[in-house]
Amino acid sequence: MTGTKGEELRKRAKEKRSERFRRAWYKFSRNRISVVGLVMVLAIVLLAIFAPYVTPYPKHAGAFVDFMTGSVGPSLKHWLGTDVFGRDILTRVIFAFRGALIMSTGVLVLVVPLGVVLGLIAGYLKGTWIETVIMRITDVFLALPPLILALAVSALMRPTLFNSMMAVCVSWWPWYTRLIYGMASSLRNEFYVKASELTGASKPHVIFREILPNCIAPIFTKMTLDVGWVILTGASLSFVGLGEQPPKAALGTMISDGAKYLPAQWWIAVFPAIAIMVVVLAFNLLGDGIKDMLATEEGS
Amino acid sequence: MGSDLLKRIGLSIFVLFSLSILIFLIARVVPGDPARLALGPRAPEWAVENLRKEMHLDKPFYAQYGLWLAGIGHGDLGKSLVTRRPVSADIREFLPATFEIVGLSALIMALGGIFLGVLSAKYSNSWFDGVTRIISYLGIVTPAFVWAIIFMLIFGYVFPIFPITGRLSPGFEAPTTITGMFTLDSLLAGDPRTAWDAFLHLVLPAIALAMGGLAQAARITRSSMTDNMSKDYIAAETAYGIPPRRILMKYLLKPSLIPTVSVMALDIAALFGNAFLVELIFNYPGLSRYGIEAMLNKDLNAISAVIMVLGLAFVTMNIAIDILVGYLDPRIGLAGRRN
Amino acid sequence: MADASVAKPMSSAVGAESIVQIKDLHVGFKVFGGLLKVLNGVNMVVGRGEKIGIVGETGCGKTTTVKSILRILPGEARIFHGEVLFQDKNVYKMHPHELQKLRGQGASMIFQDPTAALNPVFTLGEQISEIISHSGTQPEGKKEAIKILAVKAFREATLPDAERMMETYPFQLSGGMRQRACIAMALATPRDLMIADEPTTNLDVTIQDQVLRLLKNLVDQRGMSLILITHSLGVARETTDRIYIMYAGNMVEVARTAEIFERPLHPYTTGLLSCIPKLTGGGVAEGIPGRIPDYMNPPAGCRFEPRCPKAMERCKKEKPEFVEVGKDHQVACFLYYQVPQNGVQHHG
Numbered sequence: 009m010t011g012t013k014g015e016e017l018r019k020r021a022k023e024k025r026s027e028r029f030r031r032a033w034y035k036f037s038r039n040r041i042s043v044v045g046l047v048m049v050l051a052i053v054l055l056a057i058f059a060p061y062v063t064p065y066p067k068h069a070g071a072f073v074d075f076m077t078g079s080v081g082p083s084l085k086h087w088l089g090t091d092v093f094g095r096d097i098l099t100r101v102i103f104a105f106r107g108a109l110i111m112s113t114g115v116l117v118l119v120v121p122l123g124v125v126l127g128l129i130a131g132y133l134k135g136t137w138i139e140t141v142i143m144r145i146t147d148v149f150l151a152l153p154p155l156i157l158a159l160a161v162s163a164l165m166r167p168t169l170f171n172s173m174m175a176v177c178v179s180w181w182p183w184y185t186r187l188i189y190g191m192a193s194s195l196r197n198e199f200y201v202k203a204s205e206l207t208g209a210s211k212p213h214v215i216f217r218e219i220l221p222n223c224i225a226p227i228f229t230k231m232t233l234d235v236g237w238v239i240l241t242g243a244s245l246s247f248v249g250l251g252e253q254p255p256k257a258a259l260g261t262m263i264s265d266g267a268k269y270l271p272a273q274w275w276i277a278v279f280p281a282i283a284i285m286v287v288v289l290a291f292n293l294l295g296d297g298i299k300d301m302l303a304t305e306e307g308s
Numbered sequence: 309m310g311s312d313l314l315k316r317i318g319l320s321i322f323v324l325f326s327l328s329i330l331i332f333l334i335a336r337v338v339p340g341d342p343a344r345l346a347l348g349p350r351a352p353e354w355a356v357e358n359l360r361k362e363m364h365l366d367k368p369f370y371a372q373y374g375l376w377l378a379g380i381g382h383g384d385l386g387k388s389l390v391t392r393r394p395v396s397a398d399i400r401e402f403l404p405a406t407f408e409i410v411g412l413s414a415l416i417m418a419l420g421g422i423f424l425g426v427l428s429a430k431y432s433n434s435w436f437d438g439v440t441r442i443i444s445y446l447g448i449v450t451p452a453f454v455w456a457i458i459f460m461l462i463f464g465y466v467f468p469i470f471p472i473t474g475r476l477s478p479g480f481e482a483p484t485t486i487t488g489m490f491t492l493d494s495l496l497a498g499d500p501r502t503a504w505d506a507f508l509h510l511v512l513p514a515i516a517l518a519m520g521g522l523a524q525a526a527r528i529t530r531s532s533m534t535d536n537m538s539k540d541y542i543a544a545e546t547a548y549g550i551p552p553r554r555i556l557m558k559y560l561l562k563p564s565l566i567p568t569v570s571v572m573a574l575d576i577a578a579l580f581g582n583a584f585l586v587e588l589i590f591n592y593p594g595l596s597r598y599g600i601e602a603m604l605n606k607d608l609n610a611i612s613a614v615i616m617v618l619g620l621a622f623v624t625m626n627i628a629i630d631i632l633v634g635y636l637d638p639r640i641g642l643a644g645r646r647n
Numbered sequence: 648m649a650d651a652s653v654a655k656p657m658s659s660a661v662g663a664e665s666i667v668q669i670k671d672l673h674v675g676f677k678v679f680g681g682l683l684k685v686l687n688g689v690n691m692v693v694g695r696g697e698k699i700g701i702v703g704e705t706g707c708g709k710t711t712t713v714k715s716i717l718r719i720l721p722g723e724a725r726i727f728h729g730e731v732l733f734q735d736k737n738v739y740k741m742h743p744h745e746l747q748k749l750r751g752q753g754a755s756m757i758f759q760d761p762t763a764a765l766n767p768v769f770t771l772g773e774q775i776s777e778i779i780s781h782s783g784t785q786p787e788g789k790k791e792a793i794k795i796l797a798v799k800a801f802r803e804a805t806l807p808d809a810e811r812m813m814e815t816y817p818f819q820l821s822g823g824m825r826q827r828a829c830i831a832m833a834l835a836t837p838r839d840l841m842i843a844d845e846p847t848t849n850l851d852v853t854i855q856d857q858v859l860r861l862l863k864n865l866v867d868q869r870g871m872s873l874i875l876i877t878h879s880l881g882v883a884r885e886t887t888d889r890i891y892i893m894y895a896g897n898m899v900e901v902a903r904t905a906e907i908f909e910r911p912l913h914p915y916t917t918g919l920l921s922c923i924p925k926l927t928g929g930g931v932a933e934g935i936p937g938r939i940p941d942y943m944n945p946p947a948g949c950r951f952e953p954r955c956p957k958a959m960e961r962c963k964k965e966k967p968e969f970v971e972v973g974k975d976h977q978v979a980c981f982l983y984y985q986v987p988q989n990g991v992q993h994h995g
Contacts, residue, residue, distance in 0.1 A: 154577075538722070
């Protein structure tokens, strides 16, 4: 009896979930530009994952020299041309997406839980010494433009992809803390939170089961947008030589190397630059689409 | 208002103080011997040992920090390992150059962004609006160093209108230092030709830096203006006979600028950050390029000083923006923007 | 009371005496996914010195109707047909300076929500001074004269400490005081017509009566015309000479105030009247079943037809126009098409 009833409930919950998902997708897909963003993001991610199989010259991703084909402009053989070492730029751009995506995923995986938890605690315990400590520390990290902090930290470590990722993390978490702090400190005055407190719920329960679910939408939106911004920051770091080291491909390094051959061999710098713009644009379009979707979802 | 301002200043001093500890910590905790790095791998051991003593690297951490802080107290920021000069002298030379670029850039960003935003809102949903929105999107997603390269290509090589490197063209002499900003100093010295040349050198880097923030400001101004356009008070003011143009430029613009100005604090911060790359591209001897060189060479004193100076600039600018927002929005006053 | 002093223009043919004439006005709103056909041929006349009420439920187009007089419809609004005349001039064909004159000296309006109707980032003094200086009734640049007028307007709107109001921001005032400030702004310079869009809906019950009385006094003193929008028949009864009943973008009935209450004809009017709780008791108000129609796909004929207890076949296809059913009494309903236009006896 109870078994079938439980199953029934579970089934209904599942249906409800899929119904909500369909509604969300409908709202999202109504805006064509967001769908374009989604397609671009998917394309970039798939290209990056299958880079060794889809790129025309996978060997060119690393140390490869063939001066015979060096500095060739865009052609059928090399769609985006080759660099001075004769490496195919299209191949290297796609391989550079790998590092860029690994970096942004890594940064978000580390930064979001930390920043969000600190923000939740500080916001919920507003007025206590815990809030003071957390928020004053956050203020210190916010006292520097994020790119400068990331540059300084990564400069002091050995230049690797991992270290530049850590450097970006150091400058990135306080923004999540500040965002969530603002939300949590106003949400804690909502009736449902007060009600749950009055029924004797523990602090962790209130923070994670009552307040957190209401912060998910903005966190999710910010994360999508941030993938693009982290890639951009990573490219800025590698542009000055603090990041993935040659001969591995990194978008920033490719641009700064290519800039030496401007304007004659313009394609060496220009195509990686366009690649960055495309990636950031893709995640921006997707993020805006998700923002609109979640906004109307809440509104209705 | 006054006490709020004092509170903000007090908090900022605390933040800067903590920042100094943070930077000092990061700088001293890094692996590698700064003295060895400074002198290179082939320097004899005794020379390295001497330098370690000179830099107080042999003392415990808190003593090093105390000495460093005491040094700052009387304007001594230590010696730069790269330029072999006192860091304070370097800062005095390079900071005004960066201020010149960032200042011009902030001006372009604010005025250009608001101007475009207002036009876009006034002619919303026209072709002009559409074009502006596409440009805004491109502006936002394109990093400043890419703009720098694009501008360099277009205006440096294809149409060589603007100089693309340094602060002055060959044949011009730097004016006597008063503020350290070449344009201003030349004007003060009564030399408009040099001032103009120095200004031309600023144009491309400043615009390249400004593009992102300009696009952002245009977008925010447009959307807050179109939001406010349908507010009752605009209908009311129209109904009471205030001319439409006056409403647009005063009664609609002022409340709509609040979000734009609030975001501008972050945008100006981004200017300082991106200046690091843009100065490098335009080979412009400013604080940011100095900072990058210091970072790449692990020049600890220089790094700490650059960070502290930028932190101070950022914190001061934040207070200034808060005052401006407080002026625009009487409901907020001074203390409120953050929360 | 003022009945005898003012001649009542009744049909839309009346010209000389009227201050506002709205003729067959169709207004739609472009929204995502279609067009909301809100006003569906509104006809209305306001005489000089006359106090008009527009009564109808929320969302029936009352605000849209009056906003069209001042040409302050929101950007999504489109006028498809009809015209709005202010003192016999088409508002939508006016030169900018004529429009300026209409807004500065002709008509003025106060809004439902005084909080939204005051610019939050300017002092009351700045806002009212701007209004006075652009009204065209004052020589420009005379700051002192403008200030004196502004303070006088605040005082007349019974705002305490009128001098200090000049330096006050809207957020520093209570709701009732904000509405008084709005009244002061609307009446700071002489005008012929005052439009009040549910001026008391957003106020505390205790303040509502005060504000309404203030408004009525000021309008009476100046001999202005008044258009008062309300969804309360009680308020309309106290304040107005004549009442238009509006439903879903149409004027369905118009008559002198007393007549509306004594002899309501349109089924919607009778329904509205039965909603008023009576002091003598007699149970809970009935209400009208159903809702205002979807403006995206409104009924083809009479828009009240789906809710009308007396609907006929004809109501589904045709839209009824105003017919004269008595002195100063018009109704838009097919029930009254066949009957002779004088001496109708009908009990709702």
